[in-house]
Amino acid sequence: MDAFVALANGMAVAIQPMNLLYALIGVLLGTAVGVLPGIGPALTVALLLPVTYKLDPGGSLIMFAGIYYGGMYGGSTTAILINTPGESASMATALEGNKMAKAGRGGPALATAAIGSFVAGTIATIGLAFLAPWLVDFAVNFGPEDYFALMCVAFVTVSATFGNSPVRGLTSLFIGLTLGLVGIDKLTGQARLAFGIPELLDGVEVTTLAVGLFAVGEALYVVSRRHHSEEKLEPVRGSLWMTREDWKRSWKPWLRGTMFGFPIGALPAGGAEIPTFLSYSTEKRLTKHPEEFGKGAIEGVAGPEAANNASAAGTLVPLLTLGLPTSATAAMMLAGFQQYGLNPGPLLFAERPELVWGLIASLFIANVMLLVLNLPLVGLWVKLLAIPQPWLYAGILVFATTGTIAAKPSVVELSMLAGFGVMGFLMRRFDFPIAPVVIGLILGPIAESQLRRAMSISLGDPMALLQSPVSATLLAIALIALVAPFVMQGLGRFKANED
C-alpha cells in the first residue's frame, strides 16, 4: 500500500505544469537526439546533461526521465529505418524492423515499437514502483562491506560474464577503474594520478569520458570506415497504422518481451542485449508465421522492443534503490544525480521522497507523451534522419564539444575529450566494450570508499568482508561469474579438441 501512497504523491509532483513542461522538453529533445544514427540513449543523456545544469534537481530529473525514454524510442526509429542500431540493445529490433521498412511496412513497424514500448514501459515502471520500496527496506540494513560486494558483482557481470571476450571486457573495466582514481583522495586529501596538473585534482568528469568515448569515438570510427558501408534510409510508405491482424500478432510479444526485460534489467546483469535476443528467439519459435522471420515479421519487432524498454526501466531498480548503475545509460543517470550532490539509495528514498517518486511518476508521464507525440511526429524524426552524413557528424561533434566547453572551458578538459575520443575509436576498432569503462569510472570511487569504510570499522581485518552473510554470498556470486566464462571457454576448447 505504501507504494500506492508514495506514487500518488509523486504523481502530484509530476503533474505540476512546470514539471509537465520539463517532461515534454525532455521527451522531444531525447527523441530528436536519440534518432540521430550512432547516438544511443547513453550518449543522448550525456549530451543533454549540460542543458539541465541550471534547473533545480526535481525539474532536471524529470527532464532526464523524458530524455531517457525519448532516447530509447529514437534509437529504435533509427534501427528500423536505416538499420544502424545506435546500441546493441536495438540490434534485435533492427533485424526484423528494417526488413519490414524495406517491404513498405515501416509504419506498422514503428507503431508496434512505439505501442510495445509504451506497454512495456508502463508495466515495468509499475514493477519498479512496487519493487523499489521492498528493496529499499532490505538495503537499509546493508553495511559498507555489503555495498562493496554488490559492486563487485556489478563489475563482473557488466564486463566479464556477457560479451564476446571476458579479457577485453575486464580490460575496459580496469581502464575505467584507473580513470576513477584520478584526483584528490577524499579521506587523506592526497592527489592521485594528477601529475601536478591542477585540472586533474577534481577527477575525470563522467560526461567528458562518455561524450569522448561515444560521440567523438563513434565519429572517428564511422569516418575511418566510410568506404565500407552504405547507409540507406527507408522511406515510410503506406499506412502508419497497424491493422487488426498486426494488433493480434503484437500484443503477446509485447507482454512476453516485458517479462524477459524487466527481471533481467533489474538484476545487475548488465544491459538489454540478453532480454532482447531472448525475446527475439522466443518469438521466432512461437510464431504462427515462421516463413516471415528474416523477411520482416512484426512479432520480431514487437517483442524485442518491449524487452528493451522493460529492461531500461528495470535498470532503474538497482540504480534508485542501491545507487548501482548496470548500464552506460544508468551510469549517466547517476552522473545526473551527482551533479546535484544527490546519491541514489535507501537514504534518498527516506530524505527526498518527492524527488524519487516524482521521477518514477514522470516515467509514466513521459511514456504517455511519447505514445501521443511520436507517431504523429514520425515525419519530423524521419527528416532528421535524412541529414547528410557530413553535416550530421559535424553537428554531433559541435554539440558534443559544446557540452564540455560549457561545463569546463579549459584546454586540459578539451584535450581529455579528444584523448577519450581516440581511445573510443581504438576500442571500437579492436572490439573492446565501452560501457564497462564508464561504469568503472563512476562506480570505482564509490566501491573504494565503501571498502575503506568497511576496513576502518573492522580495524583493517579483511575477513570482515566474509563475516557478513550478504557480502559473503555476493562475493561468491561475483567469483563464480568471473570464473564461469573462462571455464566455459576451456570446456569448449576441450570438446573441440576431442573431435
Add this chain to the structure above:
Amino acid sequence: MSDLPQDPASRRVDPAGVVIALALAGLAAVLVWDASQLQSNNPYGMGPHAMPIVIAVGLGILAIGNLVEALRGNLPERESADPKAVWLILGGLAMLIAIIGLGGGFILATTALFVTTATAFGRRAILADLVIGLVLTTLIYVAFSRLLTLSLPAGPLERLF
C-alpha cells in the same frame, strides 16, 4: 570452428595486440609509481595507495591476458581504415582546443571543427560549410547564453552580441 587456434591463418601474432598489452603493463607501472609517492599514515584500515595497487595488479594480469590473445592471433578482424579522414577530424579538434586556449571564442572554435569534420566525411564545399558552421554555432551560442544562461567562452565574434 574458425576462431580456434588450430587454424593456421588466425594463428599469426597480432602486433597491435602486443602494443595494447605493453600499454596496459605501462599503465600498471605508472599506477605503482604514483602510489609509491603517497603517504600512508593510516595504522588501521586501508590507505590511499591500496586501491591503486589492486588495480595495477589487475592491469598486469590483463596485460598478460591480452598478450596471450595477441600471440594466438585471437583479435577480431579489422577492416582497412581511412587514416587521412581520422587525422582531419583530430586536426579539427586540435584547432578547436587552440582557438579556445588562445581566446578566439566559442563560435570560431566550433566552426573550425564543423568544417574539418564535414570535409573528413567527404564534403568538398569548404566555403558553404564555413557559412553553415558559423550560423549553427552562433545559434547554439545564443541559445546557451540567453535561454540557458550558461556562459560559453567569448572571443571577437561573441562580443558583437
